Amino acid sequence: xxxxxxxxxxxxxxxxxxxxxxxxxxxxxxxxxxxxxxxxxxxxxxxxxxxxxxxxxxxxxxxxxxxxxxxxxxxxxxxxxxxxxxxxxxxxxxxxxxxxxxxxxxxxxxxxxxxxxxxxxxxxxxxxxxxxxxxxxxxxxxxxxxxxx
Amino acid sequence: xxxxxxxxxxxxxxxxxxxxxxxxxxxxxxxxxxxxxxxxxxxxxxxxxxxxxxxxxxxxxxxxxxxxxxxxxxxxxxxxxxxxxxxxxxxxxxxxxxxxxxxxxxxxxxxxxxxxxxxxxxxxxxxxxxxxxxxxxxxxxxxxxxxxxxxxxxxxxxxxxxxxxxxxxxxxxxxxxxxxxxxxxxxxxxxxxxxxxxxxxxxxxxxxxxxxxxxxxxxxxxxxxxxxxxxxxxxxxxxxxxxxxxxxxxxxxxxxxxxxxxxxxxxxxxxxxxxxxxxxxxxxxxxxxxxxxxxxxxxxxxxxxxxxxxxxxxxxxxxxxxxxxx
Numbered sequence: 431x432x433x434x435x436x437x438x439x440x441x442x443x444x445x446x447x448x449x450x451x452x453x454x455x456x457x458x459x460x461x462x463x464x465x466x467x468x469x470x471x472x473x474x475x476x477x478x479x480x481x482x483x484x485x486x487x488x489x490x491x492x493x494x495x496x497x498x499x500x501x502x503x504x505x506x507x508x509x510x511x512x513x514x515x516x517x518x519x520x521x522x523x524x525x526x527x528x529x530x531x532x533x534x535x536x537x538x539x540x541x542x543x544x545x546x547x548x549x550x551x552x553x554x555x556x557x558x559x560x561x562x563x564x565x566x567x568x569x570x571x572x573x574x575x576x577x578x579x
Numbered sequence: 580x581x582x583x584x585x586x587x588x589x590x591x592x593x594x595x596x597x598x599x600x601x602x603x604x605x606x607x608x609x610x611x612x613x614x615x616x617x618x619x620x621x622x623x624x625x626x627x628x629x630x631x632x633x634x635x636x637x638x639x640x641x642x643x644x645x646x647x648x649x650x651x652x653x654x655x656x657x658x659x660x661x662x663x664x665x666x667x668x669x670x671x672x673x674x675x676x677x678x679x680x681x682x683x684x685x686x687x688x689x690x691x692x693x694x695x696x697x698x699x700x701x702x703x704x705x706x707x708x709x710x711x712x713x714x715x716x717x718x719x720x721x722x723x724x725x726x727x728x729x730x731x732x733x734x735x736x737x738x739x740x741x742x743x744x745x746x747x748x749x750x751x752x753x754x755x756x757x758x759x760x761x762x763x764x765x766x767x768x769x770x771x772x773x774x775x776x777x778x779x780x781x782x783x784x785x786x787x788x789x790x791x792x793x794x795x796x797x798x799x800x801x802x803x804x805x806x807x808x809x810x811x812x813x814x815x816x817x818x819x820x821x822x823x824x825x826x827x828x829x830x831x832x833x834x835x836x837x838x839x840x841x842x843x844x845x846x847x848x849x850x851x852x853x854x855x856x857x858x859x860x861x862x863x864x865x866x867x868x869x870x871x872x873x874x875x876x877x878x879x880x881x882x883x884x885x886x887x888x889x890x891x892x893x894x895x896x897x898x899x900x901x902x903x904x905x
Contacts, residue, residue: 460831473831508836510809519809521834 452481456492458522468530469523470497474506476518483511483518486542497524503531505539636690640683647676785821810839811847819846 455477463470486506494501509520525531540546563571808827
């Protein structure tokens with residue numbers, strides 16, 4: 431019985447390896463160095479025939495290697511695969527440092543990377559909290575927020 | 580056979596004479612140069628000419644050129660005397676000087692305007708430029724020193740007026756009188772005709788006939804994108820294709836992803852996608868072309884002036900028949 435389970439697992443692992451072995455080509459277009467926001471921004475074309483859309487983490491690593499920076503300052507988003515598969519287009523921002531990344535990136539992308547935490551509580555809770563805070567002024571707001579927690 | 584040696588000897592006889600003339604010229608010029616240089620060198624040794632501040636750009640250029648010419652002369656002398664030229668330090672220094680002179684060229688281009696102006700003022704003497712408003716639009720270069728002077732004057736004015744009126748400035752705003760600029764009344768206004776023309780031109784640039792012509796005549800290689808952009812858009816027909824392409828460009832330039840609205844989705848599903856455009860799709864292409872408007876107007880003019888033409892014909896017709904009868 432254990433042998434049978436093992437044999438069933440093996441082809442699964444093999445297929446993963448084969449998928450990884452397929453080449454992924456990354457091309458960047460419309461490259462622009464944005465000194466005001468301390469970053470380089472570009473449109474990324476990923477060509478991945480015979481493979482599903484490349485995950486963002488892998489793309490971050492590959493882009494960091496291409497542009498000789500480390501993975502922590504690369505932020506990718508907006509990836510859409512063309513009809514029929516094989517080609518994906520998205521955007522990438524490579525910051526000068528982690529500080530500038532934390533300063534300029536929107537919250538949700540920081541949460542995706544793992545550098546920030548999403549606000550807890552559902553949408554309804556957040557809105558109710560905001561409406562309660564509207565009735566107060568100044569430091570009482572922060573006190574109320576701390577009290578509620 | 581016998582002629583050619585005579586001819587060559589004549590030529591060689593002529594050449595030494597020319598050469599001797601040139602050599603005499605050279606000698607005289609060298610002596611002249613010596614007489615002129617001696618006092619300058621004397622002055623330098625006495626310490627009249629100061630070189631402590633370094634050498635200016637133009638001086639460097641002169642020095643380099645003089646050195647280049649002397650080295651060239653030496654090079655020619657070497658060649659004449661038949662000595663080996665390879666691996667001679669002269670060649671290296673010649674190349675070096677040449678490179679430096681070439682690198683100085685772009686800097687000189689940037690200084691060209693100032694140098695020209697200085698030379699012009701030097702040549703023309705100290706003629707004062709006529710009133711600012713007249714010629715020479717280049718006389719209006721930005722001058723930050725003007726701002727400083729005005730600030731100081733403003734402060735003085737404030738103090739004076741403060742004593743007199745007890746207020747900061749006078750109530751009336753007087754705009755500062757800077758260099759006068761041409762006032763264009765009709766800058767924003769465009770006549771109806773011009774607006775129409777512009778609209779027609781835009782429309783015609785979109786027509787397939789003109790676009791194919793442009794692609795034909797353009798030197799750039801043809802670009803054909805089989806897949807199109809991320810938003811599925813190819814073969815929907817001209818208008819939708821253009822909108823989809825615009826959407827793609829907007830997304831790429833602004834680093835956002837737009838959602839397809841319900842209407843867009845309906846439009847895409849409704850117009851069943853055509854992969855290949857049939858011949859009958861663009862029959863109205865010529866409607867977009869600009870020239871037609873003019874042709875229409877011309878034809879209408881003909882009809883408008885029919886009465887005048889008839890009158891003209893009757894007047895000149897008599898004359899014409901007379902000619903024919905002859």
